[in-house]
Amino acid sequence: MAKNIRHRVIFFYTLLSISLLISCKPDVAKNHTIYLIYGENASELELNAINDLKVDLTKISDSDIHIISENKDIPSQGVFFVLGTPESSTLISKMTQDDELSISVTQPGPRGGIWAKKEIKNNTQVIVIAGSDVQGMQYAIYDYSKEILGVDALEYWTGTLPNKNKKINFFDFEEITISPPQIPILGYFENDVDELANYRGKLLEYDWESYTELINSLVRMRYNAIQLFDMLGRPEFFTRPEYKKLNPDYKLRVSYVDSLINYAHEKGMMVQIDISLGYKIKPLDQNKADCWTDYKQDWIDTWTYYFEETPFSKADIFSLRPRNQVWDWEYKSSCGEDKTEVFNEVYQVLGDLIDKHNPNAKKVLVCYADGMEMFNNNFNPPKDWLVAWSDDGFSGFKHLPESTKDYDFGTYMHAGFWLNHTVHDPYPNKIDTIMKSMVRKYKADKYCLVNGQTFRPFLLNMEAFSELSKNVEAFDGDLFYKQWSERYFNKEASEYAIKSMRKLHEAQLNRGGYVEHLWEIRETVSYLSNAPIERPGKTPVPFNYEAVAEDYEHIENRLKLAKEALDYAVKGSEYVSNDDTFYNDYITLPAHLYLDLIQFENCLHRISKFKKSFEATRDTSALDTAIQLLDEANIKLDIIHKRSLEGDKNKKWKNWYNPEIRRPNNGFPSKEMLEAIHTNLMKIKGN
DSSP states (O other): OHHHHHHHHHHHHHHHHHHHHHHHOTTBOSSOOEEEEEOTTOOHHHHHHHHHHHHHHHHHOOSOEEEEETTSOOOSSSEEEEEEOTTTOHHHHHHHHTTSOOOBTTTBOTTOEEEEEEEEGGGEEEEEEEESSHHHHHHHHHHHHHHTSOOOTTHHHHOOOOOTTSOOBTTOSOOEEEOOOSSSOEEEEOOSOHHHHHSSSSTTSOOHHHHHHHHHHHHHTTOOEEEEOGGGTOTHHHHSHHHHHHOTTOOOOHHHHHHHHHHHHHTTOEEEEEOOSOOTTSOOOGGGTTOHHHHHHHHHHHHHHHHHHSGGGGOSEEEEOSSOSSSSSOOOOSSOOOHHHHHHHHHHHHHHHHHHHOTTOEEEEEEOHHHHHHHTTTOOOOTTEEEEEEOOSSSOOSOOOSOOTTOOEEEEEESSOGGGSSSOOOOHHHHHHHHHHHHHHHOOOSOEEEEOTTSGGGHHHHHHHHHHHHOTTTOOHHHHHHHHHHHHSOHHHHHHHHHHHHHHHHHTTTTOOHHHHHHHHHHHHHHHHTOOEEETTEEEEOOOHHHHHTTHHHHHHHHHHHHHHHHHHHHHHTTSOTTOHHHIIIIIHHHHHHHHHHHHHHHHHHHHHHHHHHHHHOOHHHHHHHHHHHHHHHHHHHHHHHHHHHOOSSGGGTTTTOTTTSOOTTOOOOHHHHHHHHHHHHHHHHO
16 A cells, blocks of 8 residues: 555656646747846847847747847746857856867858757756857748748748647747858849839839848848849839830939838848949040940949949949940940950959958949850950859850859849739749859859749749759759748648649740740730830830741740639648638749730730731632620739739739839730731731
């Protein structure tokens, strides 16, 4: 009997001990106060990141959260995070000196960090999130928010919120070392951003919320640079008729540009500026942009003005393309120069100016096709210019270096391209294979600039580049596809989402993006209305049946693939709740938009065949059929406009696809086009 009592007592105290351990454990997120402890030498950038962690914690916990200095008395109860670097935090520095923590300027190295669980005075258990430098600390914090708290780096754009009702054990993680990313500079190219700038703000200018949320997401994805371009007043905005119609009184607010740069710096991002000479801030006369010999001083004076009188002086990276310095096209000298000799001198002169005004700035030579040809011959800028080799717009390469000539090498890649800026072309597998090839063959891992177009439609590709930049060889396109889609959708919906996106990519074979089809439609309308294509500032393009006929076969192929993409998307939507707008907006809607456009183009092609038949046979019945088909074309055009105006289910993005404020490159199909076709066909019939 006594033995049984003794066993019961032991069992009772064992249970009591376990119960006390669980109840006293500081890592269970109930109503414990949370303390975020910063170092006495913490910078504004560190405090900014720590405040981001506080905001993230409020999304999943109702606990009180306090940011306190390590110099303050640490309470006896609570959940404690020690945050900083060995340089800024005495607590972290002491742990490293006592060999309790392996973190230093060189371990794991710049932009690297750690998560650890340690004990400080009074046996207080703490979570240590630290970096070798401030950026390393930032990434360690943002990774913790993503992996442990469930906060999406793209939350603003996807609408995906963490689960606040989920009980989170803040200590439930394996201690890890976060290696520095293999590609030390990962930049976002702010280019062709009309929709993002126009959808709810002042035309051709970001509203502040869009810009700051763009930066916030980029930093969380480890992008540490942004190249401002459109927001500096690109020459199209104040010279092209389409833009003058959109905003006839376009002005650049220099103070706003200054604020954009400041915010990027506040979030730890470098700012890159291409030192071309067409910006509204001080545009070079375009007649002086194609003759360095005669107008050398004008170029130098404009650059000097940039450095001395504008916010450009704050940039951390300066880039230049060896092209026309106002318009983004090949340099064709108007005064008989050899362009290679011109740019050998240009890069030396500009490099000296940069060294004089901003000696710590990085210099990047961005080579497009014409620059690649020059580089493979006798173009040899100073060695302190990093060479960024450009893709073809769709993450492939048409031209490759014959030699790197011992320059530091990087890439300029596209997550989106102006030919498909309306509908994304998802290709993480292509990013996988092409980037690995560039790094293996040319060691092109010193820099990567990613053109994200209007950002929001290109989230998947943007994040694929981010993940690849951490470790190029370790990146797996198939695995990324799976992990990315399952983060946003359940397993069943994810499988169909991936199938749909793969088909959407396949449907855009050979650079066949949405905007390319707009040009093909213009060619078809031109032929059907017997009218040349008018191009402001350029010679008109004559109407030409052969140009239209060249597109028949690939449109038929794209139709089949786009229909399959939409079918998969619709099947996947059956597994998605009604309040999940992101599946529709990112998977289903793009497939619809692309299919709508090529179905309209296909209808115009059928009309073209009947018109051509009449021209060959003079059989008016062919014209009658062509005219009747215009009714179908009108219906399909109505669908395009209706879907564009309805747009996303998430009302935050209302107006995004509005044809009136979209990027005007290659125009947009209109009722006027169909009326012109009808008028011409009736005229031909009457004759």
